[in-house]
Amino acid sequence: MLDRYYLENRILNFDKSYIVEGYTIAGPKENDGRLHATFDMALKDDMFGQTTFERAERKMFEHCISGAISKANMQTRDIDYILGGDILNQNVSASYACRKFHCGYVGLYNACATYVESLIVASSLLQSGARTALCVSGSHFSTVERQYRYPLELGVLRSPMTQWTVTGVGATVLQSEKDDLPKVTRGMFGRVIDYGIMDINNMGAAMAPAACDTLVTYFERTNTKPSDYDLIVTGDLGKLGKDILIDLMSQKGYDVSDNYADCGAMLFFDDQKTYQGGSGPACSALGFNALFLSNIRQGNIKKMLLVGTGALMSSTVQFQGDSIAAVAHLVEISR
Amino acid sequence: MTKKLSNQQNPISPDGKLTAKITKDNYKQYVFEKSPKSAHAKNMFWAFVIGGLICVIGQIFIEIYSLLGFSNADSSGLASATLVVITAILTGFGVFDQIGRFAGAGSTIPITGFANAVVAPALEFKAEGLIYGLGAKMFVVAGPVVVNGVFVSVIIALLTLLIGG
Known part of the structure; x- marks a missing residue:
């Protein structure tokens, strides 16, 4: 399956990408979950004082960007580029939020892999001369539900395979100036994988093969193995997708069952009725900035892999009978 | 439950052990297993109880x-209308989706x-205005039911005319 020419492609190596600060805003349900009180800001009401959910999501982006900038002890003029995206059509939340910031804006879309994608692109920008970059990505349950599924108040039975779109935004400030900070050391963009899953309620199963492909390719290209890392984290495979990935990896000869976590699967408690856990671009952004970043700083994690997984379908192609394509990107972060 | 999705070998045994290589061809079968x-028995039980209860209230x-x-005839019509208003x-108030x-x-x-199915999208798309939002999207869920209902009733009427009439 791994074609020779694809294996020979190069990994991106970075030595100028230092993670200064991370900032997170989470919705009320997320704050009641397992990561309770690790967020910089939690909303009591997911309308955030706005008239529509879309405006609320935009306001969350604005708050998160300015929060990250001030937490990093910087000012807006210190930020060269803002990179980010969400999963609303035409990336409106991230783009419109950036009306308030006079920084170069790079709008990115890779569904739930957007956060890791933005980390790789930002590191490349820093490598080629930018001083600072801010990566942001997020989602809002109520806006996503309307775009991809049903109106909120419609009384339907949810499938046990479904995941719950996470309400939240996470942002990370990167700088190129050398400092004693966690750093992004390697990056790799994955290829688009489609194993023919049609069920929009089972995104974990659609994305797991992409995550597997990216991880296996990375280990082969760098000649490393899962035990070389303290932690391997995927974005939003959910509980089912996590189990599938462990199976898929074991068939390729890699055992990841000991040091592998999934941001989506770990966000909620079982009794919060999210079934397979969280999903959405906010998953990896919240998980990394709220939990893993501080653990890297404290030295609990020395080297980790963060794999963003994205399902790339839209409701149009889904209704036209196309299967769900997925992609996974990877960054190596070390102390 | 052994629904066969492809003629490939099933890569997973009923107790969750992997028995063959997972490939692109048998992946769907693997995911299905x-x-x-879905908890069919539980879902059917509650559908029966709540559905029955709604009918009792209607009666x-x-x-x-x-x-x-x-x-x-008037009482039946009025009872239906009352149920619609209550729903x-x-x-x-955001209660019905919990029941559903x-x-x-x-x-x-x-x-x-x-x-x-009519009220939920109407509420949701009110934000896009009364014409392009509420007006356009009100029947986004119920629309297919209306269209197909009318279509089928026309066919049945024609059949009745030809055979029964």
Whole structure:
């Protein structure tokens, strides 16, 4: 399956990408979950004082960007580029939020892999001369539900395979100036994988093969193995997708069952009725900035892999009978 | 449950052990076996109880309206209308989706499901304005039901005319 020419492609190596600060805003349900009180800001009401959910999501982006900038002890003029995206059509939340910031804006879309994608692109920008970059990505349950599924108040039975779109935004400030900070050391963009899953309620199963492909390719290209890392984290495979990935990896000869976590699967408690856990671009952004970043700083994690997984379908192609394509990107972060 | 999705070898045994290589061809079969199954017995039980309860409430309204002196046909119509109004109010207060998540088809199949399917998008798309939002999107869920309902009833009417008439 791994074609020779694809294996020979190069990994991106970075030595100028230092993670200064991370900032997170989470919705009320997320704050009641397992990561309770690790967020910089939690909303009591997911309308955030706005008239529509879309405006609320935009306001969350604005708050998160300015929060990250001030937490990093910087000012807006210190930020060269803002990179980010969400999963609303035409990336409106991230783009419109950036009306308030006079920084170069790079709008990115890779569904739930957007956060890791933005980390790789930002590191490349820093490598080629930018001083600072801010990566942001997020989602809002109520806006996503309307775009991809049903109106909120419609009384339907949810499938046990479904995941719950996470309400939240996470942002990370990167700088190129050398400092004693966690750093992004390697990056790799994955290829688009489609194993023919049609069920929009089972995104974990659609994305797991992409995550597997990216991880296996990375280990082969760098000649490393899962035990070389303290932690391997995927974005939003959910509980089912996590189990599938462990199976898929074991068939390729890699055992990841000991040091592998999934941001989506770990966000909620079982009794919060999210079934397979969280999903959405906010998953990896919240998980990394709220939990893993501080653990890297404290030295609990020395080297980790963060794999963003994205399902790339839209409701149009889904209704036209196309299967769900997925992609996974990877960054190596070390102390 | 051994639904066969392809003629490839099933890569997973019933106790969750991997028995063959997972490939692109047998992946769907593997995912099907691995996925948690819907709790059919529980779902059907609650659909029966809640669905039945809604029908009982409807019957109570029919009896009340006939006691008030309406004809049989009028009482049925009024009872349906009452259920629609109650559902609309419950949807507005965000209660009906809770019932629906629990009762499934039990609350979707009676006329309450139709009322909910009209009111829910109307509420949701109100933000886009009264014409392009509410007006355009109100029947986004219920529309297919109306179209197919009308279409099928025309066919049945034609059949009745040809065979029965």
